[in-house]
Amino acid sequence: MKAKLDRSGCISCGLCTQICPDVFRMGDDGIAEVYREDVPKDMEGIAVEAQEGCPVSVITVD
Numbered sequence: 001m002k003a004k005l006d007r008s009g010c011i012s013c014g015l016c017t018q019i020c021p022d023v024f025r026m027g028d029d030g031i032a033e034v035y036r037e038d039v040p041k042d043m044e045g046i047a048v049e050a051q052e053g054c055p056v057s058v059i060t061v062d
């Protein structure tokens, strides 16, 4: 699975970084970013949870 995030639409709520901090983090500019594009097998479930929880649907995990 690969994680992608359209930073231009992120509203900096921080949810994805709380749910799945091994894949998403807040960048220095306060916008979330993917720092582990290849999602480890044991984190796929929570990465999908982050995708589903993002209020502006800018995360794609597939």
Ligand code: SF4
Pocket (backbone or CB within 6 Å): 005, 009, 010, 011, 012, 013, 014, 015, 016, 017, 032, 053, 054, 055, 056, 057, 058, 059
């Ligand atoms: S959950 Fe969505 S809006 Fe919130 S920080 Fe993550 S990418 Fe940004």
